[in-house]
Amino acid sequence: MVFKLCCLIVRSVTLFTNRVFSRKDVENEIVFAEDIYKVINELARENNLNIFSWRISFPGVEPRLTQYIPDYLFRERLVSIGYLNRININEIVSLVESGFYIPILSSAERSIDKYIFYSKIIHTLSKLNPIYATKVSIGFHDSSFQTPYFPDSSSRGVREIGLSFIYPQCLSTSSLDTLKSSFQEIFALINSFANQVEEATGVKVVVDYSLSPWMNNSVAEVLEKIGFKLVEPGALHGISVLNELILSNMDRGRAVGFNEVMLPYAEDDLLKQYGGEGLLHATDFLLYASVCVAGIDMIVVPEDEYKLAKLIADAEALARVKNRALSLRAIPVPNNIGERIPLGKFGRVPVIPH
Template identity: 35%
Template sequence: MAQGILLLVEKKLKELGYDVFTTRISLPRLPVLLIKRLLDRIDIPSSILLSVGGIDITHIDYDLALDIVSRGYYFSIYGISRNPQEYSYTISRLIHKIAEEKPIYATQISISYHHTPLETPYFPDSTSSGELGIGFSFLYPNIVKNILEETESLTYTVEKLENIFRKTINDIRHLGLGKYRFGIDYSISPWMEKSVVALIEALGYELGKPGFNYGVYLINNMIQELAKRIGYAIGYNEVMLPYAEDALLIDAGKYQKIRARDLLLYTSTCVVGPDMIVVPAEQNHLRQFLLDTYSVWRLKQKPLSARIIPVDGLPGDKIDLGKFGNVYVLSY
């Protein structure tokens, strides 16, 4: 049923002139035995991304993790907060072993820093409540940047974005899809040249320099104001800075202008700072980085998610990360 709904939504949105970047299905948290049975029975096109949901750290092992990611599916690991010192070691060892198979496999696994499942279109940390619904996210950093440069005002930018979102939501609500649950994650996330860093720098705050975190804070406030005004909010609704998905972040990594710890610093203000970070393979360093992320989460008390890709390389080395292209190894 979910696949049929997705294909219908995609078709109708394209007819209205919208570009559909990806379509995705998230499953609820399921017993591990059921996940294992489902893996051989799932039949969806490779164009549809699938999250099998959150799996507890005590139930995931290397064989199951590899089975999931080698099929192209995603999952998140829950439970680090119960015993951060022990479980950070367990997770670091698992992530390193998976990345040794193929680095891109590690991009399909996230570490969840929250207690309850999170419904969001953003993968891998996406778990359905179990009730059928439709969620949307939007690739719009360039739209926000253009409006900001035109209006030179965050207040006017919010007003213009509100009008755009209301029209889009009206179009979606009139697709004739039935009475399914409906939600939007208003997060601003990049995809290469559609750069969140470029958006923040348009405010006058340069990456890696004092003030950048404040720029993140300003955009975060704008997102949350939009979510408050319009409603339907699900998921994170914050700035996202996935390293290997933003062209300006990748460029900064090339010249070693940023480190993994810098992106963790931004996590104090935005939601997914430690995301898609490519680092040298070293189990204890990753373990300690996960503990640092845990500390930020405990203080922030908002959902966080981490994706770390350990590779055989030194800071500044270039690696091929498949669909993400060439990225550069960061130092911790």
């Protein structure tokens, strides 16, 4: 059996940085990142792999130090500031306007006021520019959690290289046996590349093996092909089948982050088609998240601070019961349900009801 491994894409190469306390620390991490990126880019070329994005994830940079991160970096790299010690709306707005991704770590407090505060942050950003809301997430997990998936990315404070991949179109879906075999072959290639990167850079390499989409490289389509349409009964079973294949084939010694099926609404063409046909609600993603980290990601909903606050509360409740990391990213807009809004690289995205 020959699989279409030429379609495997490196979704992201992320440097998780050391802790930074000074201008020199910040500059050292940026120089180090650029040096290893050159090495990794050459390895990718030798392996016929395309790299979709280059990222730097800090372990919570004090806002006063962000001035030492040069503007040019944001044109070429995605940069996460990491988990902040305090949350100030004006400060977050300023950082996002500068180009940073901001992961907000949900506090232990369980009150509607907290959820309204988070909703207000998201609404404030989206009113300025809906793209800004795509750069902030609410994470329901502890501070030791680390993933190359932005925005919910923060370094643990020790240099590591994180890899993630796009591979829905590499999966053979003609039978369960061929699906299993294609996961094995894809992950073997991923692990081989990770080993090469680690050997060439001398830096520990970790991988988030999640099955994630990018537009026509659709996870929802994979589910349809194996007989489980997301908007029909059986969807949760289909998701769990894919999750089991990820977990049983990944290298647990390298695994970091989510390592599950991902269903970010605005990043999957078939999900957007469902949304445009009126087949999806934001709360459907809570249902999917009950069996995977589909989470509530990249949903585009009508503006309503209180409704979004309650959705955030539901997401945290689910994360607690599930006892797994979960994240939420929402884009509230002043548009009607069914209208398509322009969202930059994500294209035109239909608004769905809460």
